[in-house]
Amino acid sequence: MNGVLDQMLAVLAGDRQADRVVPPTGFTARLTIFTAGAMAFLAVFALALSMASGRLADRWADALARTATVRISAPQGQMQAQTDAVMAILWTTPGVADPRVLSAEEQRALLAPWFGPDLPVDRLPLPQLVELTETEDGFDAEALRLRLAAEAPGAVLDDHARWRRPLVRAADRLRLLGLVSIGLIGLATAAMITLSANAALAANAQVIRVLRMVGARDVYIARAFVRRFAGRALQGAAAGTLVGMIAVALLPGADPAGGFLTGLGFQGWGWIVPLFIPPLAAMVAFWATRAAAFRMLTEMT
Amino acid sequence: MIELENVAHSYGGGDLLTEVGLTLAPGSFHFLTGPSGAGKTTLLRLCYGELIPSAGNVRLFGQDVRQMSRDDLARTRQRIGVVHQDCQFLNHLPLSENVALPLIVSGREAEADPANLRELLHWVGLSRQADALPPELSGGERQRAALARAVIMSPDVILADEPTGNVDWEMSLRLLQLLVELNKMGKAILIATHDLNLIRAAKAQVAARVLRIKDRRLLQAGANL
Numbered sequence: 001m002n003g004v005l006d007q008m009l010a011v012l013a014g015d016r017q018a019d020r021v022v023p024p025t026g027f028t029a030r031l032t033i034f035t036a037g038a039m040a041f042l043a044v045f046a047l048a049l050s051m052a053s054g055r056l057a058d059r060w061a062d063a064l065a066r067t068a069t070v071r072i073s074a075p076q077g078q079m080q081a082q083t084d085a086v087m088a089i090l091w092t093t094p095g096v097a098d099p100r101v102l103s104a105e106e107q108r109a110l111l112a113p114w115f116g117p118d119l120p121v122d123r124l125p126l127p128q129l130v131e132l133t134e135t136e137d138g139f140d141a142e143a144l145r146l147r148l149a150a151e152a153p154g155a156v157l158d159d160h161a162r163w164r165r166p167l168v169r170a171a172d173r174l175r176l177l178g179l180v181s182i183g184l185i186g187l188a189t190a191a192m193i194t195l196s197a198n199a200a201l202a203a204n205a206q207v208i209r210v211l212r213m214v215g216a217r218d219v220y221i222a223r224a225f226v227r228r229f230a231g232r233a234l235q236g237a238a239a240g241t242l243v244g245m246i247a248v249a250l251l252p253g254a255d256p257a258g259g260f261l262t263g264l265g266f267q268g269w270g271w272i273v274p275l276f277i278p279p280l281a282a283m284v285a286f287w288a289t290r291a292a293a294f295r296m297l298t299e300m301t
Numbered sequence: 302m303i304e305l306e307n308v309a310h311s312y313g314g315g316d317l318l319t320e321v322g323l324t325l326a327p328g329s330f331h332f333l334t335g336p337s338g339a340g341k342t343t344l345l346r347l348c349y350g351e352l353i354p355s356a357g358n359v360r361l362f363g364q365d366v367r368q369m370s371r372d373d374l375a376r377t378r379q380r381i382g383v384v385h386q387d388c389q390f391l392n393h394l395p396l397s398e399n400v401a402l403p404l405i406v407s408g409r410e411a412e413a414d415p416a417n418l419r420e421l422l423h424w425v426g427l428s429r430q431a432d433a434l435p436p437e438l439s440g441g442e443r444q445r446a447a448l449a450r451a452v453i454m455s456p457d458v459i460l461a462d463e464p465t466g467n468v469d470w471e472m473s474l475r476l477l478q479l480l481v482e483l484n485k486m487g488k489a490i491l492i493a494t495h496d497l498n499l500i501r502a503a504k505a506q507v508a509a510r511v512l513r514i515k516d517r518r519l520l521q522a523g524a525n526l
């Protein structure tokens with residue numbers, strides 16, 4: 001591994017002469033740089049997507065996992081009795097911590113976004129809400145539902161799982177898709193570099209023959225090409241990453257109060273991660289070109 | 302330094318060469334003759350490991366070519382100067398860098414004396430063309446450049462395929478002179494040529510042996526030319 005690293009560093013540090021033995025190419029070089037840049041730009045977005053959906057999945061799973069609500073709908077006269085019954089059940093249910101009857105003010109605050117602040121909560125036949133927290137071990141939601149149905153027929157347990165699970169699953173899937181995209185972008189970059197390296201090698205068949213004839217070793221010949229392509233990939237990917245990061249930074253910000261969606265983007269140390277894209281692209285180009293060069297060289301004596 | 306032992310070669314189809322034995326010792330001077338298509342170029346290519354014999358053994362500096370790695374082969378070629386019949390260059394580099402190419406690729410350029418390069422170019426009459434690109438050169442100029450490139454590393458063996466095919470008699474003698482001087486320094490020389498006058502001129506200066514390919518075999522031609 002150390003040898004490989006040394007070799008890569010030696011290649012990137014370069015040998016001006018080894019560069020000169022291969023004729024310069026203007027147009028294909030620009031194409032390679034452009035493609036590497038475009039790939040890096042896409043990689044930045046795929047990365048932003050998977051990191052943002054990862055955060056989303058974690059937050060939903062975290063924040064919602066530990067709370068649940070019991071909603072009691074009963075005629076005015078029975079409300080207090082059923083609420084008491086529910087509280088009695090909750091206090092004795094293993095895995096439930098701190099059941100708490102929401103006050104009229106709290107319920108009004110919850111409804112305010114929908115109906116305005118002047119809602120006369122006490123005069124409306126609103127259900128009574130009881131909030132509870134799960135302990136580490138959690139509770140058996142099915143068993144609790146059965147007990148509630150038997151002793152307080154107006155009470156419904158909403159453990160949020162019904163709508164939380166698909167959302168968390170979707171966010172997880174989104175993160176996976178982002179990672180798969182990054183992998184595909186890497187492979188596509190390798191394929192693109194291989195194609196253009198093969199084209200360059202074929203176009204320079206005479207150069208390679210002459211070098212081989214005057215006693216150049218395979219690594220020397222390969223190095224001239226490898227250095228070029230790694231350099232181009234590095235340049236292109238650096239530009240693409242920069243533009244991509246600026247574009248992500250300029251995206252409209254997410255609601256800081258922690259609204260429903262987190263913004264697509266990087267947070268804090270997350271901004272470091274895309275900076276790995278250019279060196280990775282250079283590494284991909286290094287290996288792709290090296291493999292292509294050695295494949296071609298072993299076909300000549 | 303180069304030994305061929307009972308070597309045969311075929312490009313597919315029948316054997317082009319069979320039962321070839323040849324030893325190039327330090328300080329030896331050989332000419333290789335034979336009709337066009339007899340296999341002179343093929344024999345030279347066997348001598349620097351571009352071709353692997355279909356039978357028999359080729360040893361370069363004591364190593365069997367079949368056992369040599371690609372890097373071994375590259376290092377061996379740094380000790381064998383070759384002038385090809387069709388001289389190929391790096392067309393984007395000026396002549397002087399092309400001539401110095403063996404030094405460049407072996408990493409010995411830094412320790413080389415630039416005066417040597419100038420002197421060598423002067424000897425082959427290419428001082429004025431030092432900055433020209435190879436496609437701008439005449440056939441004879443290319444041949445002289447190829448010879449200069451073959452000898453710049455001061456190799457132990459020089460294999461030249463028709464090195465004087467495109468140059469006038471005076472320049473032929475000049476190139477021969479260069480090879481003779483190198484031979485006197487102990488280099489082994491093998492020249493494939495049709496030019497009997499060149500062979501005669503060489504024989505006046507060194508003990509050159511003449512080999513001839515006839516009926517797929519390599520024969521020692523007598524003193525009679």
Ligand SMILES: Nc1ncnc2c1ncn2[C@@H]1O[C@H](COP(=O)(O)OP(=O)(O)OP(=O)(O)O)[C@@H](O)[C@H]1O
Pocket residue numbers: 312317335336337338339340341342343344386
């Ligand atoms: N790569 C190849 N594949 C197949 N046949 C080949 C190849 N190279 C040479 N030959 C054949 O081998 C024979 C000998 O070729 P070679 O080049 O060795 O001849 P030569 O003696 O150097 O001729 P000349 O004096 O014209 O240069 C020729 O008939 C040629 O067609």
Ligand SMILES: [Mg+2]
Pocket residue numbers: 341342343386462
């Ligand atoms: Mg020939």
